[in-house]
Amino acid sequence: MALNWLNRPYIRICLSVLAFFIVAALGVLAISWQTSQGLRRDTAASLAQSVRLVDMTLNNASTAADSVQHLVGQDCDQDVIQALRWEVARVPNVRTVNLYRGDTIYCTSLFGKKIDYVSTDKYAGETLLLMSGNPVTPGHPLIAYRRDIKGNGILIGVDGYFLHNILELLSTHAYLILQVGDQWMDSKGKIHQGEGWPDGTRMALASARYPYNMRLVIRNSDQWRYVFDYATVSLVLFPLVSIFIAFMTYMLLGRVGSPISTLKDALAKKQFVPFLQPVVDGTNHRLTGGEVLMRWQHPQSGLIPPYQFIPLAEESGLIVPMTRLMMAQVRDQFGPVAAQLPDNFHFGFNICAGHFKDLTLVEDCKAFLHAFKDKPVLLVLELTERELIESSEITHSLFSALRRMGVLIAMDDFGTGHSSLTYLQKFHIDILKIDQSFIGRIGTDALAGHIVDNVIDLAKRLQMVIVAEGIETQEQIDYLTPFHLDYFQGYFFGKPVPVTEFMEKWLQR
Numbered sequence: 001m002a003l004n005w006l007n008r009p010y011i012r013i014c015l016s017v018l019a020f021f022i023v024a025a026l027g028v029l030a031i032s033w034q035t036s037q038g039l040r041r042d043t044a045a046s047l048a049q050s051v052r053l054v055d056m057t058l059n060n061a062s063t064a065a066d067s068v069q070h071l072v073g074q075d076c077d078q079d080v081i082q083a084l085r086w087e088v089a090r091v092p093n094v095r096t097v098n099l100y101r102g103d104t105i106y107c108t109s110l111f112g113k114k115i116d117y118v119s120t121d122k123y124a125g126e127t128l129l130l131m132s133g134n135p136v137t138p139g140h141p142l143i144a145y146r147r148d149i150k151g152n153g154i155l156i157g158v159d160g161y162f163l164h165n166i167l168e169l170l171s172t173h174a175y176l177i178l179q180v181g182d183q184w185m186d187s188k189g190k191i192h193q194g195e196g197w198p199d200g201t202r203m204a205l206a207s208a209r210y211p212y213n214m215r216l217v218i219r220n221s222d223q224w225r226y227v228f229d230y231a232t233v234s235l236v237l238f239p240l241v242s243i244f245i246a247f248m249t250y251m252l253l254g255r256v257g258s259p260i261s262t263l264k265d266a267l268a269k270k271q272f273v274p275f276l277q278p279v280v281d282g283t284n285h286r287l288t289g290g291e292v293l294m295r296w297q298h299p300q301s302g303l304i305p306p307y308q309f310i311p312l313a314e315e316s317g318l319i320v321p322m323t324r325l326m327m328a329q330v331r332d333q334f335g336p337v338a339a340q341l342p343d344n345f346h347f348g349f350n351i352c353a354g355h356f357k358d359l360t361l362v363e364d365c366k367a368f369l370h371a372f373k374d375k376p377v378l379l380v381l382e383l384t385e386r387e388l389i390e391s392s393e394i395t396h397s398l399f400s401a402l403r404r405m406g407v408l409i410a411m412d413d414f415g416t417g418h419s420s421l422t423y424l425q426k427f428h429i430d431i432l433k434i435d436q437s438f439i440g441r442i443g444t445d446a447l448a449g450h451i452v453d454n455v456i457d458l459a460k461r462l463q464m465v466i467v468a469e470g471i472e473t474q475e476q477i478d479y480l481t482p483f484h485l486d487y488f489q490g491y492f493f494g495k496p497v498p499v500t501e502f503m504e505k506w507l508q509r
């Protein structure tokens, strides 16, 4: 069948590996799609959350500014200083509250009256300035909130600690920064100038209230960390599923093509070959013929014995073309060397019952005998007693046609079935082959000896040619010799071998 090529080992391995990679690739795609969606969703939520928290922090500064707004422009007396300090103590996150006039700070919550310069032009949106520290706490980041009222105003220092805490907490799977003007703070609280954040997918969200942006970068390493944190089960499951699918692919491909289609394929490729077992004269043990026994020369599995495929071949009817192939091969290989065969050499073919309904059998026998017209041989069709031949008009006319051509009929495995005598009555049988199971028990089993004696007696009375098959020992030969049987066959004389080996070993040169 056309699909049989699929179960060749290397095709099976290649397709299984392919199945593994397809499933694994689909798994990688599914995991990366799922995690990238999850990561985007989570980071977008982190961004919104960070803006909300920074806004809340700056709202505190704005609240403090509201409270001291009426002091703007007033002299820095004790009441004003006290009011400024009160706000530092009262409002969370606020570290200093200062008043300025023009570009000069003149009143501070920390030092009271103090003159200091303020560069108001550096403030983003005139409101916010990120600072890496101030003279009191150098290296400690802070954000200055400014409220200007006609050239005078309030400057509020907000502790950067809260801001970098927000960044740190929300940057588990991304690099989160707070950007104010061209300065930005990372999650460690470090202040940077200009661009310079890492490569990756970028997102940004601006505050609606204050002039700053929260920016977020998803780096490759973040993606992988997210995968390990949130898709651990899938990471284990997909390779296992891929291995399972590859294994199933391998196993299922092994079953592609039904056994019958496999036989058909083998038949088309002529993988069924004849082996020959010698049959020798019962007296002088010289070669007189050969039984043709089928073997399946499988390209991968090697030589397959008949018991593994003959039953299915018989059941499916494929045995008929397979037997025809045997006859054709033996004819074509022995025809040209017929001169080397002993006189009256006989070829025995096993023929199943179903074949006796097929008229091609007559044609095949004719062609077979014709191939040996210059050195005639005997053709023996061996019928097994295990299968019943239907007694019909077709079978009888077929038997008659075969007889007219001189084809001999042998009864194989005699004694093992239930119809031996019926057979002998209904069909003209020329040769009787005593089953090897009886021969094998000679000398060990008295009953088997009696059966052999009686079968020989019956066959002689019916004037049939007798073959004792399955001879393996000298003891068996010694037992049978006094009966003067026509032929012996068995491993003692030779096992079934390929045609070329049979020719080399048995034919005269």
Ligand SMILES: Nc1nc2c(ncn2[C@@H]2O[C@H](COP(=O)(O)O[C@H]3[C@@H](O)[C@H](n4cnc5c(=O)[nH]c(N)nc54)O[C@@H]3COP(=O)(O)O)[C@@H](O)[C@H]2O)c(=O)[nH]1
Pocket: 277, 291, 292, 293, 294, 295, 305, 306, 307, 310, 319, 323, 326, 349, 350, 351, 352, 384, 412, 413, 433, 436, 469, 470, 471, 472, 489, 490, 491, 492, 496
């Ligand atoms: N319809 C067809 N059936 C066939 C064909 N070729 C074989 N067969 C059937 O398979 C049966 C087993 O065949 P095989 O394995 O080849 O065995 C044969 C011999 O090897 C074996 N034998 C012969 N001598 C001995 C022996 O001394 N000891 C021993 N243990 N085994 C021995 O016997 C088988 C031959 O038997 P038989 O056919 O009864 O003469 C075979 O029996 C067939 O049924 C085929 O082409 N067509």
